[in-house]
Amino acid sequence: MDNTDREILALLVEDGRMSFADIGRSIGISRASARDRVQKLVEDGLIEKFTIVVNPGHLDKSVSAFFDVQVNAQAIENLAATLAEQKEVASLYIMGDMCSLHMHVLVKDMGALEAFTHTHLFGHPDIEKVHCKLLMSRIKQRRGGPRL
Incomplete structure (x- = not known):
């Protein structure tokens, strides 16, 4: 992955619907080159999927809570799988301490x-143990994974 690929990823993180022509114009490459590079990023697994960000307030989901849940280590994968199936769970991560x-x-x-x-x-x-923190206001929302 080179700097051009990084620029393409940064553009797509901001707007996953950006056309290949617009990508090319933005970074000074042809539409065909932009298409080929995006396809290669998909094939190589750097781009896992294209998605959208939905404002939960418009879906009548106005309470946003973040939980840190301490779990018996032997049960963490099963509990994570069960919780991941719940419609209320927007994201779920097993943390590095493995518990x-x-x-x-x-x-x-x-x-x-x-x-x-x-x-x-x-x-x-x-x-x-369970710790819960409620979201007061959104200041900055990260989209599309880590910034490059």
């Missing part, structure tokens, strides 16, 4: 958040 999960949950209101925690977290035999 904690970091989870982003989007719900309609505080009642829905309470119901989620009671159903999926409280009283679970493999969960040792």
